[in-house]
Amino acid sequence: MTEGISITFHGAAGTVTGSCLEISGGGKTILVDCGLFQGTRSLERLNYEKLPFDPAKIDAIILSHAHLDHSGRLPCVYAHGGKRTTYCTAPTADILKPLLLDSAKLQAASVERRNRRADRAGLPPFSPLYTDPDVMELMKNINTVDYCEQVDLGNSVSFRLWDARHIVGSASVEIKIAGQRLMVSGDIGSGSAIQCTGQELGGYDHIICEATYGAKDREETLIRERREALATNVENTLGAGGNLLIPAFAVERTQAILEDFLALFDSKRLSPINVFLDAPLAQKITMAVLKYRNNGADLLKRSNIRFIESVAESKQLNQITGAVIIAGSGMCEGGRIRHHLVRNLPWRQSRVLFTGFQVAGTLGSVLIGGAKMVRISGNDVTVNAGIAVLDGYSNHADRTDLAKWLEEHSPVSGSIFLVHGEEQALHVLSNDLTAANQYNDPIIPVLGEKWKLLPNASARMQTPARNDAKQLIAAQDWTSRLAALRATVQQKVRALPSNQDRDKMLNALERALESYQKEKLR
Template identity: 65%
Template sequence: MSGASVKFHGAAGTVTGSCFEVSGAGQTILVDCGMFQGTRSLESLNHEELPFDPKKIDAVLLTHAHLDHSGRLAYLYARGCKAKTYCTAPTADILKPLLQDAAKLQAADVERRNRRADRAGLPPFTPLYGSKDITRLHKNIRTVTYCEENYLDNGVSFRFWDARHIVGSASIEINIGGQRLLFSGDIGSGRAINCSASDIGGYDHVFCESTYGDRDRELVLVSERREMLARHVEEVMAAGGNLLIPAFALERTQAILEDFDALFETRRLAPVNVFLDSPLAQKVTMAVMRYRDSGTDMLKRSNIRFIQNTAESKKLNRMTGIVIIAGSGMCEGGRIRHHLVRNLPKRQSRLLLSGYQVSGTLGSVLRDGAKRVRISGNDVDVKAQVATLDGYSNHADRSGLIEWIKDRTPVRGSLFLVHGDPTALASLAKTIEDVPDLPSAIVPALGETWALQPAEPATRESAGRPDAADLTASRDWISKLAALRAEVEDKLSRQKSNQDREKMLAALKRALDSVD
C-alpha cells in the first residue's frame, strides 16, 4: 500500500532538536532524536514528554553523533523504547562518551537548580536520563555501512549515504509506502563518496538541512585558516592575555588541535602552551583518531596539554599567556564558562569563536557585542575582544546546499527545508524558487504532520504546535529580559549623578506600574 507521513518533532523552524517521525506500511521510524539548544524556551522542550509513544517506534535511524541529533536518544529508551537504533560504526563509538558527559552535566545542573531558594516547595527537577538508560540504548545499537540496503518489516528498507559532515555522518534514504525519501542529516563540503553516483538521484521527497541557507562563505584554505589562528595567538600573547577557544568535543576540537600541531611542527608558531580543558574531548579525540588518519601526533606534543580534573582546570585561572580550548562550542555549558568569567573582564584576553552560534546562546550574545553577560549567576563585564575564525565549519553553505539538492534530482514530490533558523530557512526557500526543475520548498513548523504520496506534492495533514512561532523565535522573553537588564545597568552606570539615576529608576517604575 502506498502512502506515508512525516511529523516534525524538532529541527523545524529551528536549527536544533532534530527528530522526524516517519510512518507507513505498518512501520514507524524515528530519524534522529536530538536535543534542543538555544533560548530557554526552546531548551525547555527537552524536558517535555516525548510527543509520540516511544514503545511504538519500530526503528531509530541516527544520522550522526552531534547532540542536536542524538542528545535525547537515551531519554527515548528511558521512556520505554525497545527498537533498534541504526548508525555507522564511528557514530556508535563516539556516542557513548558524548551521552555520558551529557548525563553528567544534566545531573549537575539539576542539583544546582534544585538548591535554589526560589525552588523551595516545588517539585524537584530530574535528569532526562542516566547511565542505565545509556547502557540500554547501546545494547540496542546496530551498526551499518554506507550504501548497503537494510530491511525492516513489510518491505520497508533504508540505507546510509556518506554526508561528509563529520566522521561517520550520513544522509539516510528510506523506502516506505511505495516511495523513496531522503533525509540529509547535516551536509558537509565536497561531494559524497563511497556510493555509485548512478544511485543518487530520483526521490519522491527530500528533507534538506539549511544551517547556512542564507549565506555563501568565502573558501578558506587550511593554510589560510592556520595563518589566521597563528596571528590571533601572537596578538594575544603580545598583549599578555589568554586566548579562549570554545569548541565542540566532536570534530571541531580535533581540527583545532591538528592546526596547532601543524603550526608548531613547521615552527610558524612558537611553542606556546595549549590546554585542552575537556575530558570529553579527550575521549572523543581518541575515538576519532581510530577512524581518521590525519598524520598528526598531537597527543604526544609536550606543549599541548590535556587537563585531567577540576583542580587542574582551576589552576588555569592563575595563568596568563596561554591558549585554552574547552567546551562547549556555543558557551552554553562545560568548563569554558568558568574561564569566561575570569577572562572576559580582561582587555588583554580574547574569545575566539570558531563555529556556528545558535541564536539565543551565550556565544551568539557575545558575538553580537554584549557589554555585560550573566554566567552561572555572575554578572560579567565584557572587555576582552570577541573575534571569529572562519574555515572550521563542517556545514555546506547556500551554494553547497543547492548543489547537493540538484545532484539528487529529480525530486518528484516535495522538498522540505529543516534544521535552520527562520532567516536561513526563508532565504534558502527563496533561492530555490529560481532554481530550474526544483519544486517550491516547504518550511514545516514544529509539530506539523505531512502526508506523503509517491511522485506527488506533500499535503499538510495536521497543524503544528500553537506556540511554534514563539518557541523558534531567535530570542525569547527570557533572553530579552537579560538584554534589557544589561542595558538598564549600563545606562544607570553612565548617568552623571545619583540624582540622575534616581530619576531614571523612577521613570522605569512608572512605566512598570502602567502595565496591568
C-alpha cells in the same frame, strides 16, 4: 494503489536544533534522529516535555550522526519504553557512548547547581533528562551498518546510508517505504562524498534537506590560510597578556584545531606555547575519532598540549595568563568554557575565538552579537574581552553546496522539505530553489506539523503545527537581555549629575514596573 506515508517534524523545523523525524508507512514507524534542542530558554524547555511520540511504537531508529542536536535525546526513548534497534555507522557508535555519558553527567551537575540557586527556593526541583543506565540501555540496542549497506526492516521497508561528508561517520538516510523512496540529508558537509557504486543517486519521491547555511556562501579558506588566521589570533592575544579562549565542539572541531596547532608548532610558525584542552570528553572523543582519521598526527603526546581532566586542575587555569584554553561547549551553553568566560570576559587583554555555527539564543550567538553584559550561571558578567570568529573550520555545506547536493539528488517527483535552519537561511534557500524551476515549491515545515506523502505529488498537510511553535522559534534569550538591561540602567544612573536625579530615574523605573504589573492583572 500505493499507500501514503506520514512524516511528522518533532524538531529542527524552523530552527537548527532538536532534529527528529517520525516517518510512518508500510506498517512501520521509523525515527530519524532524536536530538537536543539548544538555544533560547524557550527551546531548551522542549527537552523536558514528554516525548511527542510513543517510544514503544517506534520500530527502528536511524541516527545520521553523533552531534547532540541529532542524538542528545535518544536515551529518553529507551528510558520511556523504547525497545527497538538504533542503526548508525561504526564511527558514530564509537563517539556516541562517551558523548551521551558526558551529556548525562553535565545534566546531573547542572540540575544540582540550578536546584541550589537562591532564586529557585521553593520551586519544583529540576531532574536530569536521563542517567547513565539510560545511555547504556541505548548502547545495548545499537546496530552498526556500513555506508551503502541495504538494511531490511520488514514489510518491504528498508534503508541505506550514504556518506554525508559532515563529520566522521555522518550519513544521509535513504528510506524505501510504502512504495516510495525518500532521502533525509542529515547534516551535509562540503567536498565530494563517497558514492554507493551501482546504486541509483537521484529520482526520489521526497527529500528532507538541511539548510543551516542556506543564506550564506563562504569564501573558500585554504588550510594554510586558516592556520595563519589562528596563529594571528594567538599572537595578538598572548602578546597583549591575555588568554585566548576557544569554545569548541568535542567532535571533529577540537581535533581539527589541535591538528592546526601541531602544524603551526612543527613549521615553527608558532613557538611551542601552552595549549590546554580543558574538556575530558574531547580527549575521549579524540581517541575515538583517530581510529578513523589516518593523518599521522599524534594529538595525545605533545608536552605543550595539556589535557585537563579534574575540576581542580580546571580551576587552576584561572591563575594563568598567556595561554590558549580550548574547552566545551562550542556554543557556550554548558561545560567548562563557562567558568573560563566568567573569569576572562571582563579582561580587555583576553579574546574569545569562535570556530563554529552559533544557534540563535545561545550564549555564543549573544557574544558574537556584541552584548556588553551576559548572564552566566546566575552571574552578570561584563564583556570587555575581544570576540572573534574564524569560519574556516565549518563542516556544513554552504548555500551553493546545498543547491548542488539537491541537484545531484534530482529529479524529485514530490516535495522538498527544508529543515535544520533559521528563518533567513530557510527562506533564502527556498527562493533559490523556486527560481531554479527544477522543483515543486519547497516546504518549510513548522514544529509539530504532520504531512502526507504520496508518489508523484506534492505533500499535503495532515496536522498543523503546535500552537506555540512560532513563538518558541522567535523567542529571544531573555536572561542575556536582562543582564544587558541591568548594565544599561546602572550606567545611566551613575552618569546622572546628582543623587536627586538618580532618585528620579529610579522612581520612574519603579512606577513603570508597577504600571506593567497592574496592566497584566486586568
